[in-house]
Amino acid sequence: MAGNTFGTLFKLTTFGESHGPALGGIIDGCPAGISLDFDAIEAEMQRRKPGQSKIVTQRKEPDSVRFLSGIFEGKTTGTPIGFVIENTNQKSNDYSHIKDTYRPSHADYTYDKKYGIRDYRGGGRSSARETASRVAAGAIAKQFLNDIKVTAYVSGVGNLELNTPYHQLDFSEIEKNPVRTADSTMAVTMENYIKQIRKEGDTVGGAISCVIQNVPVGLGEPVFDKLHAQLGKAMLSINAVKGFEYGSGFSGTKLKGSEHNDLFNEDGSTQTNHSGGVQGGISNGEDIYFKVAFKPVATIMQEQDTITSEGKMVAMQGKGRHDPCVVPRAVPIVEAMAALVLADFMLLNRSSKL
């Protein structure tokens, strides 16, 4: 239970370091009988992969998924789906600058202390490259979910915020701009800002909002495995995430009950949705929406002081090809994790009644 498994019934276990031979995972518990659309899976991988636009890392990785089991004649068979994503771009880099050095706000120090050993080539297991496996699995979860629609978009880059309520946005804009925000004007502003940040050799944080539509009533398991609690864990498990809020979120703390309560319509739907589609930890059929906070990427192209594993102070500067802002590529990761959570609760909910 060393933490590399996610889910109870629709269950993903992953492996792989950024500079090892390959990443991959096993999806156990995917129901039999899903006719897979492999192009759709590949499309998700393309949304996450490096090198896709000028505002993301220029590293090149094809990030193609090779499925090894659990699929027969295009359909899932109910047996575990093993898959591998080769690391083709592990050039024999010079890692001497980080071998004995702990990069600030990276996981170098903590991994070394926890395990007494560290794969110093890149971020190793702590690299966001690990999320490629999540996207592959999430793409299959999405196909299981079928009509349930999971849509994420960038709602913040540094101080630039897209605070328009989601139902006033045009989601078809999202994939039209490299930032993956849902507003064409804001897209340009954000893109330019990210380019400027990159020129400064710096990075910047951001936010992603996500909306899940057509959710059936009844998903989520009280009391510890509330739907939003598991969604929160899913999001917080993504690299660089510092916060999660759903429905009214932090701004809901300022409201009164008389303002916050979602009154019913006669059909059981609600007139407002401060609850964010979840009541008592269980989906109520309204849209689920939440927001995820990402800190700026730790690797910057500026010189910083840091320490060696011997505790000596040294100056270091980031090398290589890194994202100036992580959120454009994190959009499919947020969706993938949301899809995995939903798929798991869909299966768990099959046991609620006699």
Place this chain on the structure above:
Amino acid sequence: MAGNTFGTLFKLTTFGESHGPALGGIIDGCPAGISLDFDAIEAEMQRRKPGQSKIVTQRKEPDSVRFLSGIFEGKTTGTPIGFVIENTNQKSNDYSHIKDTYRPSHADYTYDKKYGIRDYRGGGRSSARETASRVAAGAIAKQFLNDIKVTAYVSGVGNLELNTPYHQLDFSEIEKNPVRTADSTMAVTMENYIKQIRKEGDTVGGAISCVIQNVPVGLGEPVFDKLHAQLGKAMLSINAVKGFEYGSGFSGTKLKGSEHNDLFNEDGSTQTNHSGGVQGGISNGEDIYFKVAFKPVATIMQEQDTITSEGKMVAMQGKGRHDPCVVPRAVPIVEAMAALVLADFMLLNRSSKL
């Protein structure tokens, strides 16, 4: 796996409805040999129990814990610790006003749809009364944690916010005021505000901040069971919670990497702590701090329109004794859940190395 278990090695499973005969739980995996301080456990229960001050619900429940197993001659034995908290205050209430009615922003509707049956006496399993079991278990987890200090306090009530950085606060103030905030002046302002809200028959949201000190390096299991991901899930599993952020949180999204990175001191500690004591999902020895958002309590003493289970619109008004603001009593719950998370990761971390 219907969601009533929390933790992997230090594991709590709970049961109980607000108006059934009793609540309780089983702690499985608590190491043998802890000399328990039962007064300290009882003190935690008192911090959570209803009726403790004028700004909380005036319901009366002694909320004493009866331990049934796993303890011998004052020490934990390594076998499961079963415990029960009797519901002494379940008067033969008249529930006719909610029996066939779904209260707005409660879990009545979702439970009924999910299970096809609903214990309509009070909130049933969805009542925050369930958290009594968490506090009992958390009190034992705290004793296992020993030197690791978990301190929560109210940092927001409606628009009133205590934004002073935690290291400038005097934690000894917290238990001196009924709001459980860490500033004596703010305490009075908040208390008065809550009283006013109660007079209006309304409720209000709030926020709780929590600080964990003296944490050893190495807690947290990458990649899905990151320390902060599990803390986030723990907090989001508490009734009424809508958001969680740790370290720089949502404000960190606005920073640049050059501003956000925590530079090292030579001893491995960091000069700043935007990371909130966690890097790569693993504790780095700095203080862990996080903030939790609570929505306003849904039961208000004002008339609201709502629907019956038949879908008819009816007017209803809250009855009984409810909290005008949940955060004062939620402080020990936040601490309890944090302690359970830490205890579990302490045990998990014993397996990291050969």
Place this chain on the structure above:
Amino acid sequence: MAGNTFGTLFKLTTFGESHGPALGGIIDGCPAGISLDFDAIEAEMQRRKPGQSKIVTQRKEPDSVRFLSGIFEGKTTGTPIGFVIENTNQKSNDYSHIKDTYRPSHADYTYDKKYGIRDYRGGGRSSARETASRVAAGAIAKQFLNDIKVTAYVSGVGNLELNTPYHQLDFSEIEKNPVRTADSTMAVTMENYIKQIRKEGDTVGGAISCVIQNVPVGLGEPVFDKLHAQLGKAMLSINAVKGFEYGSGFSGTKLKGSEHNDLFNEDGSTQTNHSGGVQGGISNGEDIYFKVAFKPVATIMQEQDTITSEGKMVAMQGKGRHDPCVVPRAVPIVEAMAALVLADFMLLNRSSKL
């Protein structure tokens, strides 16, 4: 994960020592909507309880189950079912003879070494009294299983064996004799033998056979959670069990494939059933049958040499009221564990297909 939980979806967690205030457990994941027959539950408890006949321990315990949650108006609600069984017969015994002494073939030595502390009053957690909680939970599982019929009977006491194939036996005989064997003549022989053993101050081993009928096709999860693997674990977790075999079992090792293969009928049923109702770890609709081996109870009323916790050799003799042969009272335990396994796989199987 200290081992006191059984099952994945239909999940039982238990607590309690033989001489503490109470035993009990929590069933989490029992589907909502089961109309419980409480008399049937009580009847199962009576089958297991001490003092029921002259060939079992003469200790007196009412062993009534008090349900604390998860049931409303006679039906399961889908929330966790907490229950308690009080230990009413814990007289202030004199345990000085075992306080510092390890009884041979008991768990005294291993518990003390594992935990560094031991509840020396009776067997503590290692006492078979713990199985009362299993029977209570199994009784509910049986009601969920409905048409699936689980029947166990004593098929061996010492050298006395009832080897008649189960379909030639009259199961209505089982509860008519105190041994719980399925043959009235053998019942008398076995009963007399047990009485003689008791007079000798000795104990004797035995065997229980179990048949599960009306099992739907498809239960069991390959590859590690095969139906028979989980049944085997369930049985081996019962005190004093030394072996498990299903279908052709150990005698199947001597057969050829041409003899052992179960040829199909046109309807998918099989002409023989060496497979024991399970193929590839999944039920095939035929009867599941298996046999469980119980060693003789370790506490005998004869003097034996043993050691103290200081490693000194001392003579000791069993005191108190013990079973001369454990199998008559273990019949409902075997059924309970089988029912728990089946219930869990019933729920798990709901996720097999799209």
Place this chain on the structure above:
Amino acid sequence: MAGNTFGTLFKLTTFGESHGPALGGIIDGCPAGISLDFDAIEAEMQRRKPGQSKIVTQRKEPDSVRFLSGIFEGKTTGTPIGFVIENTNQKSNDYSHIKDTYRPSHADYTYDKKYGIRDYRGGGRSSARETASRVAAGAIAKQFLNDIKVTAYVSGVGNLELNTPYHQLDFSEIEKNPVRTADSTMAVTMENYIKQIRKEGDTVGGAISCVIQNVPVGLGEPVFDKLHAQLGKAMLSINAVKGFEYGSGFSGTKLKGSEHNDLFNEDGSTQTNHSGGVQGGISNGEDIYFKVAFKPVATIMQEQDTITSEGKMVAMQGKGRHDPCVVPRAVPIVEAMAALVLADFMLLNRSSKL
């Protein structure tokens, strides 16, 4: 939780069908810092692989393991160990004879009914080829266990039984004969018998005994996860296994307590070992020994009647290269599963005490 994961802390998840591109798995929770001996891992794979002698299947598979993660500079890093074993020998076979036909005593029928779809190329997931992943993982578990020695050997082939107590056997004989029995004379007899069976186009069952030496006191988690219960499950999860007994096993049912009890020596060791090294579910430091029953392989080279998926009766005959007796190649599988169980309990036991 579809059953493809084994273990709690030292945890193996596997994937792969007999005729897909590859098999493999992920070991999560292997402690960091183990210097791996890759030759030893390869040697275990060779013991299991087909084609190694004249009495096993003549299929050719190199069965080399490719490790993809979790190992750096020859040492485990604490991150998940992903590995793949390519299926190089999947010739474009003609499966028309089994595509629509259920082979007797195979898992064809049950998989088809459970999942509504079946990978009909060979046994798919139900093939014993799946155990290659177990052997790879078990080989790593063995290296973690270090001084704990796991030794299995064939103790039965049809009616031929090697009943000599294990401490009178010379374990160095085991790998000297293709049957993997621990007696050179019996080895020849068994080998000849298997050859004869193969000539008949038939198969035969057998038994494997296993001994675990140098086990520390304290392994095993009461009450459901008793050491022997988990060992039993591990063994019963291996293809073709029909029974498990440890210590005195089924013959212990015939003994009296006065005969069966293991009296202590002053140092806590016991004079006899009917308990099989486990008391109360916890290892007591004595040798653990157990026996596993294997049924005859279902695929025989003789014509049998069977049914199609349409329920029509047809004659069929096994094709391809199959084992006439599974036990010689199952010896390393038994050891691997035992090693996985022990490794898991070693880690779990680290949490027993304060």
